[in-house]
Amino acid sequence: MLGNFVLLGAGSILLVVFVSYVTGGFLERRINLFRPLAEKFKAPILKYNTFYQHLPLESKQRFEKKVKQFIYSKEFIARNLSEVTDEMKALISASAVQLTFGLPDVTLLHFDKILIYPDNYYSVINRQYHKGEVNPRMGAIVVSWQAFVEGYAEPYDGINLGIHEMAHALKLENIIQNGEQHFFDLEEYTRWIELAGEEIRRIRNGEESIFRKYASVNEDEFFAVCMEVYFEQPHKLFEENPELYKTLSNLLHQDTIRLYDKPSA
Numbered sequence: 001m002l003g004n005f006v007l008l009g010a011g012s013i014l015l016v017v018f019v020s021y022v023t024g025g026f027l028e029r030r031i032n033l034f035r036p037l038a039e040k041f042k043a044p045i046l047k048y049n050t051f052y053q054h055l056p057l058e059s060k061q062r063f064e065k066k067v068k069q070f071i072y073s074k075e076f077i078a079r080n081l082s083e084v085t086d087e088m089k090a091l092i093s094a095s096a097v098q099l100t101f102g103l104p105d106v107t108l109l110h111f112d113k114i115l116i117y118p119d120n121y122y123s124v125i126n127r128q129y130h131k132g133e134v135n136p137r138m139g140a141i142v143v144s145w146q147a148f149v150e151g152y153a154e155p156y157d158g159i160n161l162g163i164h165e166m167a168h169a170l171k172l173e174n175i176i177q178n179g180e181q182h183f184f185d186l187e188e189y190t191r192w193i194e195l196a197g198e199e200i201r202r203i204r205n206g207e208e209s210i211f212r213k214y215a216s217v218n219e220d221e222f223f224a225v226c227m228e229v230y231f232e233q234p235h236k237l238f239e240e241n242p243e244l245y246k247t248l249s250n251l252l253h254q255d256t257i258r259l260y261d262k263p264s265a
């Protein structure tokens with residue numbers, strides 16, 4: 001009898017510890033959502049994210065709010081790393097927000113896990129080293145931190161792994177039926193597919209193109225590379241292919257050229 005009481009008591013304590021652990025994390029996340037973005041997250045974004053640096057003050061606050069929602073709604077998982085730092089969380093979230101800034105309701109809902117490797121990692125699926133990938137089956141976005149940092153270290157060279165992987169996630173999110181889908185204007189998206197086909201043909205024929213050769217692998221890779229160029233070389237893209245620039249701008253509901261033309265606040 002006494003044994004039963006002891007067991008029951010121990011069970012209750014364990015239950016209380018478990019419930020407070022779960023609700024504690026939940027409550028903390030809820031409270032953090034009402035607070036301004038913490039300085040530990042804001043500082044690295046201000047330092048390294050060129051897009052954020054160019055935003056006017058009011059937009060900066062909107063950007064921070066979206067970053068906060070992203071940080072507290074995703075699970076950041078360290079792979080071959082001792083921990084995920086606040087800087088990693090902030091900068092990776094900022095790259096997602098950069099892409100979805102003009103789409104207020106888009107949070108990349110399906111992708112609730114962010115996996116971070118220190119450097120290129122070996123994928124057992126296709127037996128190759130990767131810098132990043134998007135895995136819709138796992139709901140995961142995977143990045144090599146080294147490659148991610150390199151992308152923002154050179155903000156105008158048209159190569160940015162963070163934007164690239166977030167673009168893959170965004171294109172998939174548009175078709176995954178979870179309540180967040182179909183945010184791309186259908187007419188604009190259809191036009192983008194036509195323009196993408198033309199540009200991919202040009203690259204494959206060895207003609208001059210603003211896009212690197214890798215963009216011609218398929219339509220998905222073209223979309224991801226398009227976004228890298230759209231954010232890092234918008235003026236050049238507009239000069240080379242104004243219609244493609246406008247289509248991307250209309251899909252994302254934002255105009256990077258106008259942003260970069262304005263002095264930042």
Ligand SMILES: [Zn+2]
Binds near residue numbers: 164168220224
């Ligand atoms: Zn890709």
